[in-house]
Amino acid sequence: MISGYLPEIESFTKQQLLNRDALVALIDKIGPAILMTHSQGGAFGWPVADARRTRSRRFLAVEPNGPPFYQVDFVGAPELFQAGTLALPYGITAVPLTYAPRRRRRKELAIAQEEKAEGPDLVRCYLQKEPARKAA
Numbered sequence: 001m002i003s004g005y006l007p008e009i010e011s012f013t014k015q016q017l018l019n020r021d022a023l024v025a026l027i028d029k030i031g032p033a034i035l036m037t038h039s040q041g042g043a044f045g046w047p048v049a050d051a052r053r054t055r056s057r058r059f060l061a062v063e064p065n066g067p068p069f070y071q072v073d074f075v076g077a078p079e080l081f082q083a084g085t086l087a088l089p090y091g092i093t094a095v096p097l098t099y100a101p102r103r104r105r106r107k108e109l110a111i112a113q114e115e116k117a118e119g120p121d122l123v124r125c126y127l128q129k130e131p132a133r134k135a136a
Contacts, residue, residue: 012043012087013094020047020095027055035059042066043093050097050135068092069111069126081123083113091128092135099133109133 009015023044027033032055037045042064049056068091071084090097090109103109110129117124 016043016047016093016095019044020051023048024051027052031055032057036062037064038062040065043088046093046097046135047095053136064092066092067123067125072123080121083126098136100136101133102136103133 009018023035027048034057035045035049037043037060039062042061045059045061045064049059066088069086069088071087073082073084074080075082088094091111099109111126112129113126114124
């Protein structure tokens with residue numbers, strides 16, 4: 001069996017910016033589009049839809065990467081999980097998005113960790129504090 005691994009860009013933020021710029025250029029060339037992403041590619045569609053709202057007719061993210069805001073590190077029993085680094089400071093991306101109402105600073109996108117996980121053996125998620133801003 002032959003397997004391979006391709007090198008990747010070290011910075012996830014840089015990956016998102018490069019993919020955003022490339023996909024925006026493509027949409028500008030071909031016209032309005034329906035965007036669909038999957039899994040680890042999920043984070044690349046949000047900035048494109050944000051940058052070209054009128055040309056992105058629809059956006060479907062199938063099993064997008066996550067969870068929002070903080071990575072989850074699997075540490076084994078008995079804790080199982082612990083919060084990792086802040087990887088997606090804009091909730092679903094590492095790059096700025098337009099929110100409504102508009103943010104003046106990133107810190108205005110206030111987040112909090114759930115007090116209790118939604119079930120046994122599940123990680124406590126991070127969510128926006130209410131009133132939550134919505135992607136515009």
